[in-house]
Amino acid sequence: MDIQYVNSMNYEKFSYVFGNVIEKCPLVAAAVWSKRPFKDILDLENNIEEFIDSLPQSGKEGILRCHPDLAGKDFLSGSLTVESQGEQRSAGLTTLTPGQVSQLQQLNTSYRDRFHFPFVVCARKSDKDTIIQQLSLRVHNPPEQELLIGMEEVKKICHLRLLDIFDQVSRL
Amino acid sequence: MDIQYVNSMNYEKFSYVFGNVIEKCPLVAAAVWSKRPFKDILDLENNIEEFIDSLPQSGKEGILRCHPDLAGKDFLSGSLTVESQGEQRSAGLTTLTPGQVSQLQQLNTSYRDRFHFPFVVCARKSDKDTIIQQLSLRVHNPPEQELLIGMEEVKKICHLRLLDIFDQVSRL
Numbered sequence: 194m195d196i197q198y199v200n201s202m203n204y205e206k207f208s209y210v211f212g213n214v215i216e217k218c219p220l221v222a223a224a225v226w227s228k229r230p231f232k233d234i235l236d237l238e239n240n241i242e243e244f245i246d247s248l249p250q251s252g253k254e255g256i257l258r259c260h261p262d263l264a265g266k267d268f269l270s271g272s273l274t275v276e277s278q279g280e281q282r283s284a285g286l287t288t289l290t291p292g293q294v295s296q297l298q299q300l301n302t303s304y305r306d307r308f309h310f311p312f313v314v315c316a317r318k319s320d321k322d323t324i325i326q327q328l329s330l331r332v333h334n335p336p337e338q339e340l341l342i343g344m345e346e347v348k349k350i351c352h353l354r355l356l357d358i359f360d361q362v363s364r365l
Numbered sequence: 366m367d368i369q370y371v372n373s374m375n376y377e378k379f380s381y382v383f384g385n386v387i388e389k390c391p392l393v394a395a396a397v398w399s400k401r402p403f404k405d406i407l408d409l410e411n412n413i414e415e416f417i418d419s420l421p422q423s424g425k426e427g428i429l430r431c432h433p434d435l436a437g438k439d440f441l442s443g444s445l446t447v448e449s450q451g452e453q454r455s456a457g458l459t460t461l462t463p464g465q466v467s468q469l470q471q472l473n474t475s476y477r478d479r480f481h482f483p484f485v486v487c488a489r490k491s492d493k494d495t496i497i498q499q500l501s502l503r504v505h506n507p508p509e510q511e512l513l514i515g516m517e518e519v520k521k522i523c524h525l526r527l528l529d530i531f532d533q534v535s536r537l
Contacts, residue, residue: 220390224427255396
């Protein structure tokens with residue numbers, strides 16, 4: 194991979210490649226394209242983080258809301274984004290017992306009811322048992338803390354998606 | 366239509382109904398949901414405008430970049446959003462002569478090359494001849510002026526889309 198290749202992309206190509214590094218928020222890649230050229234992958238990542246950090250609280254909550262529930266409706270119906278599907282699978286969420294699915298869905302509902310955004314976690318850095326345990330604990334946090342934790346998880350997800358893209362593009 | 370109905374929508378419903386009032390930027394509706402309940406349609410619109418005004422310059426440029434070219438590739442291939450398709454049709458862009466298509470595409474390219482975002486205009490408040498004339502003039506503006514004008518056009522487009530939604534929802 195070569196950052197020069199990224200810097201040479203026109204907007205159409207850039208948004209196609211990086212449009213979902215923040216789940217279902219193509220506006221982020223559209224904004225960050227203003228900041229090219231990038232020195233390296235870290236510089237690109239820093240610009241993405243800087244943009245989402247610049248959003249007002251409602252915008253950060255909006256970013257969390259663009260994420261699907263873990264083992265939720267989109268997961269069960271097969272309508273997740275390709276990225277989310279791979280992430281949820283890697284955490285073992287395809288091998289939940291019916292009891293675990295039910296437990297996770299109840300916890301997701303409690304979490305949404307309390308915070309008005311979904312529970313977001315970097316599934317690839319976790320596994321199904323840890324996710325259920327974390328969700329059981331995080332649902333009791335104060336809202337401002339959960340917003341902060343959620344946004345840090347969004348950044349971890351973005352980091353891994355960027356690494357995937359750079360790895361893939363290097364093989365072109 | 367009744368603002369109480371909007372205020373009673375869960376997030377899934379709200380994002381389905383209002384997700385494209387800012388073209389291809391579902392994050393805006395996702396963010397604005399934080400601001401409910403809304404007093405009336407104007408309050409909802411004001412919150413949308415406040416959110417996009419709060420974005421850094423790159424975010425505003427990003428919003429413009431999420432818009433398609435007028436009579437551009439998406440228009441010709443039929444892959445516009447439903448809203449954009451209706452708007453471009455209403456301005457008469459389906460009845461351009463081949464010469465006008467070519468002229469518009471050349472102007473679009475010049476505009477993009479200069480500003481790094483597409484020419485955005487509220488097509489429903491215009492017509493094909495005026496659009497071509499405006500584009501011919503606006504392409505010479507300073508970038509900071511075009512960013513301002515473009516964002517005002519985005520707000521006009523949003524205003525009409527909201528009116529459409531409220532009109533439709535009132536007939537449910």
